Amino acid sequence: MTQALIELANLSFSWPGHPVLLDIPSFRLEPGETLFLKGPSGSGKTTLLGLLGGVQKANSGTIRLLGQELSELGSGARDRFRVDHTGYIFQQFNLLPFLSVRENVELPCHFSKLRASRAQQRHGSVDKAAQTLLAHLGLKDPNLLERRADSLSIGQQQRVAAARALIGQPELVIADEPTSALDADAREAFIQLLFAECRDAGASLLFVSHDQSLAPLFDRNLSLSELNRAATPAEV
Ligand SMILES: Nc1ncnc2c1ncn2[C@@H]1O[C@H](COP(=O)(O)OP(=O)(O)OP(=O)(O)O)[C@@H](O)[C@H]1O
Numbered sequence: 001m002t003q004a005l006i007e008l009a010n011l012s013f014s015w016p017g018h019p020v021l022l023d024i025p026s027f028r029l030e031p032g033e034t035l036f037l038k039g040p041s042g043s044g045k046t047t048l049l050g051l052l053g054g055v056q057k058a059n060s061g062t063i064r065l066l067g068q069e070l071s072e073l074g075s076g077a078r079d080r081f082r083v084d085h086t087g088y089i090f091q092q093f094n095l096l097p098f099l100s101v102r103e104n105v106e107l108p109c110h111f112s113k114l115r116a117s118r119a120q121q122r123h124g125s126v127d128k129a130a131q132t133l134l135a136h137l138g139l140k141d142p143n144l145l146e147r148r149a150d151s152l153s154i155g156q157q158q159r160v161a162a163a164r165a166l167i168g169q170p171e172l173v174i175a176d177e178p179t180s181a182l183d184a185d186a187r188e189a190f191i192q193l194l195f196a197e198c199r200d201a202g203a204s205l206l207f208v209s210h211d212q213s214l215a216p217l218f219d220r221n222l223s224l225s226e227l228n229r230a231a232t233p234a235e236v
């Protein structure tokens, strides 16, 4: 079997003072695979993404990303590993409002030499990489680059967040409900752009959404309840 991009075994996680939220015997994500993950609100999807990104630590079990066991890394090394290899589109976009669009997109390259050098190799410079990604995502206007992120519409901010996740070709792109603010047409267009960029970079895409209509576009569909043996709360 080839090396998985993500390989998780016997993972258990609870928030302090709360019962076990995630109890996952095994899970794999293959290189280049696109996976649609769904589950009721509060069932632990964002928490799982945080564990995969090394933001939260598991109580027990193993999480390997690119063959690296995350718990073997100290917190500084784990942060570096995450920014080198993972691009996140957060449920709330988390753009830095006071930075320009360009500065937001280029941010991962300030924290990761690897991503800066990949962006440079592919596009000539980090700046050019940011511009090209934004243009591919439908944000071509050069004036827009220097605008503060918080002066953009929600749909535009979403695409800036996607460009930031994709810059420097991380092997894993994690998207946590990135389309909830878009109408149906814009949603599918956004996903097709995300797919095209991930395909180009050879990245795997782990995409969380409640929107079942998007599921057929992905290589694989999964409910968190199929993975998780812990009791999940009812949908609210
Ligand atoms: N920082 C935290 N501290 C304590 N409990 C938390 C924390 N973050 C989330 N939780 C709890 O963990 C459970 C799962 O939350 P999570 O955000 O992972 O759900 P989700 O599946 O992403 O939901 P949604 O679809 O609404 O985004 C919830 O009961 C939530 O209250």
Ligand SMILES: [Mg+2]
Pocket: 045, 046, 047, 091, 176
């Ligand atoms: Mg969530």
